[in-house]
Amino acid sequence: MTITTLLVANRGEIACRVMRTAKALGLKTVAVHSAIDANARHVREADLAVNLGGAKPAESYLLVDKLIEAARASGAQAIHPGYGFLSENAGFARAIEDAGLIFLGPPASAIDAMGSKSAAKALMEEAGVPLVPGYHGEAQDIETFRAAAKRIGYPVLLKAAAGGGGKGMKVVERESELAEALASAQREAQAAFGDSRMLVEKYVLKPRHVEIQVFADRHGNCLYLFERDCSIQRRHQKVVEEAPAPGLTPELRRAMGEAAVKAAQAIGYVGAGTVEFLLDERGDFFFMEMNTRLQVEHPVTEAITGLDLVAWQIRVARGEPLPITQEQVPLNGHAIEVRLYAEDPDNDFLPATGTLALYREAAAGAGRRSDSGVAEGDVVSPFYDPMLGKLIAWGESREEARLRLLAMLDDTLVGGVKTNLAFLRRVLAHPAFAAAELDTGFIPRHQDVLLPLPGELPDAFWQAAADAFIQSEAEQRRSDDPHSPWSARSGWRAGVAAETELHLVCNGVGRKVRPGGNAQLQGETLTCGSQLAGDALIASKLAPTTAVQRRLHAIRRGDTLYLEWNGELHAITRFDPIAEVEASHSHHGGLTAPMNGSIVRVLVEAGQRVEAGTALVVLEAMKMEHSIRAPQAGTVKALYCVEGELVSEGTALVELESES
Known part of the structure; x- marks a missing residue:
């Protein structure tokens, strides 16, 4: 199959990454963008750009017809979906194939089988792969989920059947929280993936999140490129990833890799994919899901194998066979990646928006790599995922990679928008991380050190x-x-x-x-x-x-x-x-928007009495929902927002009159 022009149906760092590799292979690149992304970095780096219009994903990057039209108008023969948005949408893959274009991903049938978490779990159960106890059925009413959760036992984890990346995912500790959590998770899933279906499973305590990178061609060849540990997460979304996973024996690595290949072959998989497992302390692993796309954390796999996975995607799409066999896959050294987010770790990791007044990446060099989709002066909007980029370090040992990545973090400067940069430094510098004491509870367990209370500046x-x-x-x-004499900084004054x-x-x-x-x-x-x-x-x-x-x-x-x-x-x-004096007279009792976003639910009325902790307004920003709750019992005196309204950070939403 001939590919001379490639359209990337995504934005941010993955779009930039794909276009750089495509250009290195001699391909022309096409960027698509929303109206507010017209000057985004991925647009500036492309050979051609097509404006999809709109701002929200549902008005731009999720419109299949517009993406197909953009490919035709630009002369592209192939479309790379990146990750997120439509990357695991079987309808998008079919539409591309029906249009006579090449989809740089698996067949639509494989996405159908594995793109739905419920269908994937049913398939793995039939194949004898161990599963975490849960409900993966079609019924989506609250009573079905209530009965399933009671049978499984709390705490339980609600997950979007069609999604990933922490969107539409909620931990529910008790039955009284289930209805509200389910409704919120369904709205998040619908907004992010266009599909509100959910599944529920037992929330396993102290698990490790270990995933296997698989790759298959159109000639029946399939291999695994070892594993990644992605246990350090916040909001059920990965923050730090590394390869290979610390502490795995060669036997366990082989068993997990072979299970992943078996899963991919069972559905006729083609291209890059990731099979994700929960690994407990005894070395038992349970199938979680398969991501039928390239993952955010693929650079650590590239670092330890020396392979370019995006180049492999393009070659496999052309019909070429995999260039090596399983026995020839290299495994050299160790690599660690951190995700740099525009967010406020001191405020429950809420996404942050604004202009990048200062943005300086760590210099590239031996064992040092930065993948980003922004530059100084860019605007971080409330409509998309808040990840700015990724920092990746490789070393001959895990400790060498850790120290090198710490040095990169020291050389990275971001101003104008709150980020998790200092938080990432604290994670990598923590003795437990240095000792590879990893599980998905790492951040809450070490919260006092990783998220210290802001202190007074000396x-x-x-x-x-x-x-x-x-x-x-x-x-x-x-x-x-x-x-000019006014350039002097002597502080000179006449007579004193x-x-x-x-x-x-x-x-x-x-x-x-x-x-x-x-x-x-x-x-x-x-x-x-x-x-x-x-x-x-x-x-x-x-x-x-x-x-x-x-x-x-x-x-x-x-x-x-x-x-x-x-x-x-x-x-x-x-x-x-x-x-400052004027600001001190701001209205007492006003609850404001913690970030730019849109109002998706107004849950109270003026004059209504509420208890402390009651959800008053639900704000959506960067594909995640955030509830504005009453800080104390009181009466809603006034509402300053309506559903569907776009609000800026600091905008007054609710006036609450305290009972005291």
Whole structure:
């Protein structure tokens, strides 16, 4: 089959990744985009671009007819679905085939068999693969799920039958929570995958999430490319992945790999796929699901095998056989990947939106790789998944890969949008992670260390911020007019001592600071006048016999200074005392939107009395639902939103009058 032009029916880092590989193979690339993605990075990197219109996925990336039309209009012979959106949609695969185009994925029949979690579990049960106890039937009413959950025993896990990536997934601890959780999960699944069907299964305690990468061609060949451990998750979505999985014996690795190949062959699979298992402490494994697509975490498999899985997808789509046999699959070293998200770990990992005022990736090099779909100046919208990119490190040993990835995280700078960057550093630096003590409960078990309560910034931070701020302002003025006396930063005043005083604000806290003072940096005294050199603030330490200098990232973007402190990047701006006083008079009792999004449910009425914890409004952002709940018992005094309305972060939604 001839492929000269490839359309990528996706966005973000996967679209960029696929297009780079396609170009390396001599193919032209076509990007599709929504109206608000017109200047996105994947569009800028493509040879051609087609505007699908709309903003939400249902108005753009999920429209099969528009995608087929875009392929025809651009002259593309093949379509790569990426992951998410329509990547596991059998109807999309059939539509591509019916249009005479090539789908870079498995046959529609294989997606039908494995794309539905319920159908996949039934198939595996018939094949004798061990399953987690659960209900995978067609009936979708609440009474069926209530009876199934009672039979299985709480806690249970609700999962979208047609999805993945944590969308439409809820843990239910008790029967009283089931109805609300089921309704919310069904809405999430419908919004993300166009299919609200659910299944329920026993929530296994302390499992590891281990998955097998399989690959099959059109000639009956199928092999496994070893395994990945994806146990560290938040909101049932992977955050850290590594290959190979620590602690697996060669016998267990072979058993899981052969089971995965058997599953793929049973449905006539073609292309890249992943068979996912739960692995318990005894070494028993249970089939979870099969993802009939390329996974987000495929780079760690590429790192330990030296193979390009996207190139393999293109070659298999052309009809070529797999280039190696199972015995020839390399296994070299260890690789770890982290997902960089626009989200707020301090606020239950809620997605974050805004403009990337600062975005600097770690430099590429030996054993270092960054896959991203954004660049500085891009806008992170509320309509799509909040992942900005992935950082991948390889080493001859797991510890070498871990340390290399920590260094990459130190070199990665993001400002303007909240991210999980500091959280990722804490995960990789944690002794339990270093010791490979992994399971899906890792984050909640170590929550006190991984998610510490925000503390007060010390005097040394404010002193360093003042030095960097005043010097960066002077540098800006000097670059505009190097000979102007106003470029000097001496603080000269007629008749009195020279003095400069700054009103600064960071994380909502204001401080009045004089540059050039002494302060303590982690127990060490800084000299006055720390020097800004490029993007680094050089702070000197006084010691009895010697002086030591420390370099802190300090980068100015417009009116904001981004200063590194204890591994985190803080945004500092000038402080306006008058504006702060006005803000302090904000309406008492108002509940606001924690992020940009759309209102999908309004659950209360004005005048209604509610208890603490009652869900008042449901907000959808980045394909996930978030309930705004009453912080205390009270009466709903006013509603400021309606269902279907788009709201910005900080918008007042509900006014609640406390009983106290």
